[in-house]
Amino acid sequence: MAAVVGIRAWPRPVVLACATLLVAGCYYAAGRLGLSQQLIADGSVVTPIWPPTGLAVACLLLFGPWCVPGIALGALLVILSFGTIGAEGAGIVAGNTAAPVCAWLMLRAAGFRLSLSRLRDGLALVFLGALTAMLISSGTGVGMLVLSGELPTDHLGIVWLAWWVGDAMGVVLVTPLLLLLYRARLPPVSMRWAEAAGLTVVVCVLVPLIMYSSVSLLFLCFPILIWAALRFQLAGGIPCALFMSVTATVVARQEAGSFDGLTDMETMTRLHAFNGSLGLTALLLSAVISEQLNTRRSVERACVELVEALQHLNAGGSGTPGPPGGDAR
Incomplete structure (x- = not known):
């Protein structure tokens, strides 16, 4: 009888640490991709589509709350790419982490299906996951910049609007694509x-x-x-x-x-x-x-x-x- 060799699984903390680093790396890469397409509006830099929000919401929907540390670490890495982090940077990281989490919680409460096979799923993703939840990240980010004096108050409205729309578009366009790719199967040739x-x-x-x-x-x-x-x-x-x-x-x-x-x-x-x-x-x-x-x-x-x-x-x-x-x- 052949001997059976047992394969020891990796410890759970190691798996969670690797998964956290993977999520953080994907978030950072998505952030750099979004920053590569910046626009100048009223003297302020804006991103028309912010992919990390869509990535964060998709990760939470697919894998659950263990992705939160990876999302926070990825947001921190994006902020650090601009230089040293201060109080306003910490606030932006907190807002960029809290917004996807709130989107995930609201979508779960609404009975959201990952297949997006119902109109109510599309409406929930747009109005709860994108337009409502992203008020947190845009409001927190702009508020911290105003409090730190880095954003003049006369630019407050336009920067907040651009921030909010960019985050929302990340959820509307990127989250469905990632959910689709996760369950994608090649159809028969026809x-x-x-x-x-x-x-x-x-x-x-x-x-x-x-x-x-x-x-x-x-x-x-x-x-x-x-x-x-x-x-x-x-x-x-x-x-x-x-x-x-x-x-x-x-x-x-x-x-x-x-x-x-x-x-x-x-x-x-x-x-x-x-x-x-x-x-x-x-x-x-x-x-x-x-x-x-x-x-x-x-x-x-x-x-x-x-x-x-x-x-x-x-x-x-x-x-x-x-x-x-x-x-x-």
Whole structure:
């Protein structure tokens, strides 16, 4: 009989420490990616999309509260990349940690499903996870900068709005994408692969042309986005919306295309409105279509089960013997 060699599992504290460092590293990388696409609005630096918030909410939804130390450490690393941390930096770290945690708690209380297969899931992610919870990070961050004297009070409103929208867009665009990738499975080869390839080509070719056009043609992105959401739901809508948002941000930073000749405030306002419209359209339309498809599948299954039950009853009834006795005549 062959000997069985036992493999000792790593101690739980070591696993938690490695997982914390992994989450912190991903948060820091996402933060550097977001900072690479900065805009200047009214003399202040803003980020139209802040990916770390979406990453943090997705980690909490998928793995639970043990991710909180990693989120806090990642936020601290991002702040340290600007220099030494002070009281305002500690407050920003606390706000950037508390906001995803509050988003996670509210989504759990609302019965949020990771599949985002219902309209109520999309609405909960937008209005609870993004718009409501991110008030904490934006309010705390801007408040700490004002108290420390690093932010003039006349810039308070615009910086808070940009901070809030950037954090919210991170949740709307990045969180669904990460949830989708976590449970992604390759579908069987079919004609939809050809349609998906055609959609990818259309998006990669037409979207940059639309963005860099000297005529404002941003509205032409929405038929493409609707096509992606209708045919592929989240798998098509969210990546398409994220690609359009990133492309629009790059064009806005270059002051080209639809953003040429605009002031800093006009550029930020148009970009935020465009990104927000993309995210809401992709997320909510995909959720509606998924819910309808699931309802149709449920009805079809119920019809099949009903037909099988009727066939079983008919088969049982045809074999029932007649009454005893012969002809009365």
